[in-house]
Amino acid sequence: MSPLLRITTAGAVLALVGSICSSFCQAQTPVLVKDINSTVAPYDSSPAPGRGSAGPWEETNRFLQVGSYWLFIAFDDANGQELWRTDGSTAGTVLVKDINPGTASSSIRNLTPLLGTRALFSANDGTSGSELWITDGTTAGTQLLKDINPGTTSSSPSYLTAIGARVLFTANDGTSGTELWVTNGTSAGTTLVADIRVGASSSNIFAMGNLNPVTAIFQADDGTTGQELWRSDGTAAGTMLVKDINPGATTSRPTSFYSNGSVAFFQANDGTSGTELWVTGGTAATTNLLKDIQVGTGSSSPNFAYAQKIGSDVFFTANDGTNGIELWKTDGTAAGTTLVADIYAGSSSSSPRYFTMLGSTMFFAARSLDTQNEELWKTDGTTAGTVNVAELRPGIDGSFPSDLVAFGGKIYFKAYQSFDTFGYELFVSDGTAAGTQMFKDISPGPNGSSPRYMTNIGSKMLFQANDEMSVGIELFESDGTTAGTKSVLDIRPGGTPNSSYPAYPAAFGDLVLFSASDGLSGIELWRSDRTAAGTVQVMDINPGPASGSPRYMTRYKNAVYFSAFTIANGAELWKSDGTASGTVLVKDINVGTNSSSPQNFTVHDGKLYFAATTATEGSELWVTDGTAAGTLLVKDINPGTLGSNPLYMASYDGRLYFAASDGSAGSELWSTDGTAAGTALVMDIEVGSGSSSPNYLCVYKGKLWFGARTTAAGSELWSSDGTTAGTALFLEIRAGTASGSPSYMTATDGGLYFAANDGTNGTELWMSDGTVAGTALAVDLNPGSASGFAQMFPRYPVLGKHVVFSGSAQGTGSEPFVSDGTALGTVMLADLNPGSSSSSPGDAIVSGGAVWFDATSPMFGSEPYVWWTSRASATAFGESCGPAFPTLESQAPVIGTTATMSGKGFGTNPGLLYISPPMVGSSFLGCPDYVGIGTALFLAPVVGATYSYPLVVPSTPSLVGIRVNAQAWFLTLPTILPVQTTNGVELVIGV
Structure with missing residues (x-):
């Protein structure tokens, strides 16, 4: 007998079904499937110089030496962020003082040396506000120097600048505003120097620097001359306006000071020449425009933040208006102020930075036309001697060297060669291309250790780095x-569990395919049979610690299709049958290393549709039959490189609907029959170039439902029968132009669920039976x-009349819920992250009678969970076979009820409805077979353009948990062949 005509009685069907599953897991709370990433993310102490942002780069980014110690700030759980010291040894790395006792931090800033044996800084002890402190590196020698603004109010000492045996700074005593102060390291010697802007107003001192070792220059406003150049020797008599560079109340804003012996260079704007290079000897007569580098009113904005000196020349950056921001030098004369080299030829900027001396050679980072982006350069001060040292990352990306330091006769710096492999790591250079290389991969993998604050302390170099597999961000x-090259001390031991971040799950027979990271291989393709032992990596698509980042897994043609990234091809179209050998690239759509980033996969009429991006079309609608040759552009809806950006696809009434923009009508509702000619705009809802942005398309009760925005009504709930006339606003949830913002429309046996905000109750769960009332x-x-x-x-887990969703009840964070649309029938599955914290459940699907989702817990981080439920479900999967492409759907088989199985048939040709034990599926006569037609049991005949069958489910509790696949097979009369099959439906009997 032909397998297509095998017939059995209803009793035999139930008998077989009853024998498929003899037991069923009845756990009513979610359980962890597996702690895939069992590694620990170490806590960070994040040691830093604590020297503030004002001042030259080399000063603010190095640890400060005080006597035989180097000071820094770091965080631990017992003391917060406080003052620490180190001599470079583990034993010699200790907390200096817990200034703000307990776990609170003292907010240390502006560490500044005082005669090399002590340091001044601002800190907050929790009682006095942010005030001036002093330390000699010992606990006893660390104390509040003076409470300048008495009580809890802060004086906020800033711009600390050493002048001989004293330090100038700004502070606010609560009476005189923020003004200039001085200290000699004693409370009595900490006094207001001058109330430059008399009264409670502040003189707005800014950008303080040295004129010479005993005199400071700065920008201040006395209320008459605007922000101008001032000087001070720490006495009232020696504090004066140097020159009103931009005469009157207008401002010259002098800044970026660099002391060069008896004079200082800086930038200022005299109101005529723009912001240009000036020089001062501390008097009005010696304060002059040195050179108008960008001639006229334009500004060259000379910058001395990275300045260094070679011989008698000071090197800085400026923009002459022709060559961009480039490397310049000055000997203090106009004739001797010249462009060193136009590193990035033409008007583009090389933007040199991080100048660091090694002998008589200055190393720095810069961009050029040849290297395309930032690489390591050096100069001897001549044009010919300004050369690229090495191109560590060839091409347009650049290695972005930074944090340069000279140590042991070489230059050490932070850079990266490949984010996919190394991330930012510690590099070294002897000034040659061959001698420029990664020094040590401190934290293997794409994240890198990101070394910072490199400081030469003689026989050693200190720095901050992140060994994320060991100690975290430490010294x-x-x-x-x-x-x-190693960690000095794990100042903040311990850590939190790392997460595997499982995402994009797809049910595939008894398996779930998804993406996750075990902490070693990056984010890769995994599979699970919902047990810990059966949860394993399928394939390391992008080998090593870098990620293949598989996304948007969708079942089609007995495989799961998805986007994945490799270095060779970028993010492209892949498929997997759950094995390494069966995981392959389908097609490199955007040929080469660039990505097509396929996404929004939707099965429709036997094919898989998706959006993909190419260099010539942008993001457009594509289709595949699972082969490279059959992976094609459907239509270039918005001709050119911008793309139509198709989103939110849904199969409805023989056509595929989606949102897209043709470049004229904005993002609107479109549909296609799979051909370019049959791809058309359904309706321009927000008429004109504006976008209605149709979203979350869903089929319910013979209509297409979605959210859309209009100027008049905001974003509200719409419905469509696929025609322009039949597309209309269904309900304005929030009256007026404000938006109800319906989202995540989900069809169930009990109604259409969605989230919305009516302006009264916040964003909550809504339900519709398809009528306004x-x-x-x-x-x-x-x-x-x-x-x-x-x-x-986003994958719409439905259990009959119930919907699974995430939400926040009073006193909880975001947790998993299930609801039948009533208050009593809405239950939190578990408070996985107890209290107000959130487990942030996401990416849930129904698979094999269970709900699979990811969630975050304090013990495991973000990992996969499964909820074995006794609730019934009916989940459609796979694709149908053409040319008629019949369909099958079903209500959930609840015991003691009748579940209606229905679909689109094949005209007057007869169909046979089969059930079988669950299976992945195969192919038979060119059509998908989800029931194993050779052994499947015949349930009932069906016929008609539309058909239905009442599946009577006995009131037998032992049936709860039974799983079967269902599929209809249609015959072509009178020859029987070819057959046409529907998609499959997994039925799980429940309550």
Whole structure:
């Protein structure tokens, strides 16, 4: 007998079905599937110089030496962020003082040396506000120097600048405003120097620097001359306006000071020449425009933040208006102020920075036309001697060297060669291309250790680095060998569990395919049979610690299709059958290393549709039959490189609907029959170039439902029968131009669920029976105007009349819920991250009678969970076979009820409805077979353009948990062949 005609009685069907599953997991709370990433993310102490942002780069980015110690700030759980010291050894790295006792931090800033044996800084002890402190590196010698603004109010000392045996700074005593102060390291010697702007107003001192070792220059406003150049020797008599560079109340804003012996260079704007290079000897007569580098009113904006000196020349950056921001030098004369080299030829800027001396050679980072982006350069001060040292990352990306320091006769710096492999790591250079290389991969993998604050302390180099697999962001040292490059001390031990971040799950028979990271291989393709032992990596698509980042997994043709990234091809179209050998690239759509980034996969009429990006078309609508040759552009809806950006696809009534923009009508509702000619705009809802942005398209009760925005009504709920005339606003949830913002429309046996905000109850769960009168708020999880932040999952997990979603009830964070649309029937599955913290459940699907989702817990981080439920479900999967492409859907088989199975048939040709044990599926006579037609049991005949069958489910509790696949096979009369099959439906009997 032909397998197509195998017939059995209903009793035999039930008998077989009853024998498929003898037991069923009845756990009613979610359980962890597996802690895929069991590694720990170490806590960070984040040691830093604590020297503030004002001042030359080399000063603010190095640890400060006080006597035989180097000071820094760091965080630990017992003391907060406080003052620490180190001599470069583990034993010699200790907390200096917990200035703000307990776990609070003292907010240390502006560490500044005082005669090399002590340091001044601002800090807040929790009682006095932010005030001036002093330290000699010992606990006893660290104390509040003076409470300048008495009580809890802060004086906020800033711009600390050493002048001989004293330090100038700004502070606010609560009476005189923020003005100039001085200290000699004693409370009595800490006094207001001058109330430059008399009274409670502040003189707005800014950008303080040295004129010479005993005199400071700065920008201040006395209320008459605007922000101009001032000087001070720390006495009232020696504090004066140097020159009103921009005469009158207008401002010259002098800044970027660099002391060069008895004179200082800076930038200022005299109101005529723009912001240009000036020089001062501390008097009006010696304060002059040195050179109008960008001639006229334009500004060259000379910058001395990275300045260094070679011989008698000071090197800085400026923009002459022709060559961009480039490397310049000055000997203090106009004739001797010249462009060193136009590194990035033409008007583009090389933007040199991080100038660092090694002998008589200055190293720096710069961009050029040849290297395309930032690489390591050096100069001897001549044009010919300004050369690229090495191109560590060839091409347009650049290695972005930074944090340069001279140590042991070489230059050490931070750079990266490949984010996919190394991330930012510690590099070294001897000034040659061959001698420029990664010094040590401190934290293997694409994140890198990001070394910072490199400081030469003689026999060692200190720096901050992140060894994310060991100690986190801590203090490191190096003696110039790889073995001697290691953590000094794990100041903040311990850590939090790392997460695997499972995402994009797809049910595939008894398996779930998804993306996750085990902490070693990056984010890659995994599979699970919902047990810990059966949860394994399928394939390391992008080998090593870099990520293949598989996304948007969708079942089609007995495989799962998705986007994945490799270095060779970028993010392209892949498929997998759950094995490494069966995981392959389907097509490199955007040929080469660039990505087509396929996404929004939707099965329709036997094919898989998606959006993909190419260099010539931008993001457009594509289709595949699972082969490279059959992967094609459907239509270039918006000709040119901008793309139509198709989104939110849904199969409805023989056509595929989606949102797209043709470049004229904005993002609107479109549909296609799979051909370019048959791809057309359904309706320009927001007429003109504006976008209605149709979203979350969903089929329910013979209509297409979605959210869309108009100027008049905001974003509200719409419905469509696929025609222009039949596309209309269904309900304005929030009256007026404000938006109800319906989202994540999800069809169930009990109604259409979605999240919306009516302006009274916040964002909550709503439900509709397809009528205006039957559309209402279902559950107010967080009563009142506060939001429960109800959010359905993008893969729409449905259990008959129930929907699974995430939300926040009073006293909880975002947790998983299930609802039948009533308050009593809405239940939190578990408070996985107890209290007000959130487990942030996401990416839920129904698979094999269970709900699979990811969630975050304090013990495991973000990992996969499964909820074995006794609730019934009916989940469609796979594709149908053409040319008629019949369909099958079903209500959930609840015991003691009749579940209607229905679909689109094949005209007057007869169909046979089969059921079988669950299976992945295969192919038979060119059509998908989801029931194993050779052994499947015949359930009932069906016929007609539309058909239905009442599946009677006995009131037998032992049937709960039974799983079967269902599929209809249609015959072509009178020859029987070819057959045409529907998609599959997984039925799980439940309550």
